[in-house]
Amino acid sequence: DQQVKxxxxxxxxxxxxxxxxxxxxxxxxxxxxxxxxxxxxxGPTFLISISSIKDKNEDGRFTVFLNKSAKHLSLHIVPxxxxxxAVYFCAASGSGSNYQLIWGAxxxxxxxx
Amino acid sequence: EAGVVQSxxxxxxxxxxxxxxxxxxxxxHNTLYWYRxxxxxxxxxxxxYENEEAVDDSQxxxxxxxxxxxxxxxxxxxIQPxxxxxxAVYLCASSLGGPVMATQYFGxxxxxxxx
Numbered sequence: 001d002q003q004v005k006x007x008x009x010x011x012x013x014x015x016x017x018x019x020x021x022x023x024x025x026x027x028x029x030x031x032x033x034x035x036x037x038x039x040x041x042x043g044p045t046f047l048i049s050i051s052s053i054k055d056k057n058e059d060g061r062f063t064v065f066l067n068k069s070a071k072h073l074s075l076h077i078v079p080x081x082x083x084x085x086a087v088y089f090c091a092a093s094g095s096g097s098n099y100q101l102i103w104g105a106x107x108x109x110x111x112x113x
Numbered sequence: 114e115a116g117v118v119q120s121x122x123x124x125x126x127x128x129x130x131x132x133x134x135x136x137x138x139x140x141x142h143n144t145l146y147w148y149r150x151x152x153x154x155x156x157x158x159x160x161x162y163e164n165e166e167a168v169d170d171s172q173x174x175x176x177x178x179x180x181x182x183x184x185x186x187x188x189x190x191x192i193q194p195x196x197x198x199x200x201a202v203y204l205c206a207s208s209l210g211g212p213v214m215a216t217q218y219f220g221x222x223x224x225x226x227x228x
Contacts, residue, residue: 004155032214043117043204043219044156051214089155098169101217103155 003027004092006104014112019077021107023090026071030092034101035064035075038087047088048075077109085111115139117220119205125226131193134223138186138207145182146217147190148204156204162188163211195227 005024013019023033031052036044050057050064050073057064063076077084090104118137126132138145143164148156159178161169164185173180177196182188192199202222208215 009153041221043206043221045219046216049214049216091155098171099211100158100161100169101156103157105154 001026002105003030003097003102004090004104006088006090006107008107009105010108010110012110012112013080015082016079019075019080019084019109019111021075021077021088021090021109023073023075023104024071025073025092025102027092027094027097027102028071030094030097030102032093033064033066033073034091034093035062036089036091038089038106044089052094080109080111082111082113085109117205117207117218119203119220119223121223122221123224123226125228126195127228128197129194131191132195132225133192134190134203134205134225136188136190136205136220138188138205139218142207142209142218143185144208144211144215145188146206146208147180147188148206150202150204150222152201159190192225195225197227200225200227 034049035047037047038044048059048062050066066073087106087108089106091101093101120135145162147159150156160173160180162182180190202224204222206217206219208217
């Protein structure tokens with residue numbers, strides 16, 4: 001039973017354009033959401049997070065949007081740069097998971113020059 | 114500031130052999146996590162320590178996996194005996210404080226291949 005789903009295994013975007021990565025969750029008890037970025041042969045690196053009391057959080061080129069009614073969040077990267085090519089993981093936690101981070105399977109983002 | 118250190122980076126063993134992984138967390142981080150990541154999936158928590166205490170080991174296969182965190186700093190994760198299905202990347206992470214809204218910092222992982 002996947003509680004956090006990233007339905008796109010990969011995404012290809014032109015450099016300079018907007019990248020939009022999507023994530024859906026099923027557990028209504030999740031109240032904190034994070035995005036991590038992972039390069040090959042490295043561990044995941046924290047990128048940005050959002051609490052359920054907000055619907056948007058922005059950090060430079062990265063913005064995360066949360067739609068609680070749809071149980072959906074998205075990560076927007078604008079403009080996309082070659083260094084953004086990586087695997088992006090969505091993760092969620094809350095009282096429903098004993099505050100464990102529950103991870104999606106990841107989306108591989110490829111930025112084309 | 115030094116990050117989370119893990120060793121070895123790669124390990125190839127035959128099934129039924131034992132294997133151990135070591136992790137040194139970021140200095141001052143009292144919470145330590147061990148995750149397993151299978152190919153094409155996200156990390157899955159195996160065990161979480163708060164200082165020396167294992168506070169969440171509900172997903173650790175206790176028949177063959179064991180872990181310890183002596184003195185609340187370094188940690189080792191052991192598998193004995195290893196099975197083919199244990200092939201995965203084993204990630205260690207640490208955070209300042211508990212898991213609620215605390216950013217977890219990951220090491221590079223140990224890639225295990227069981228033949």
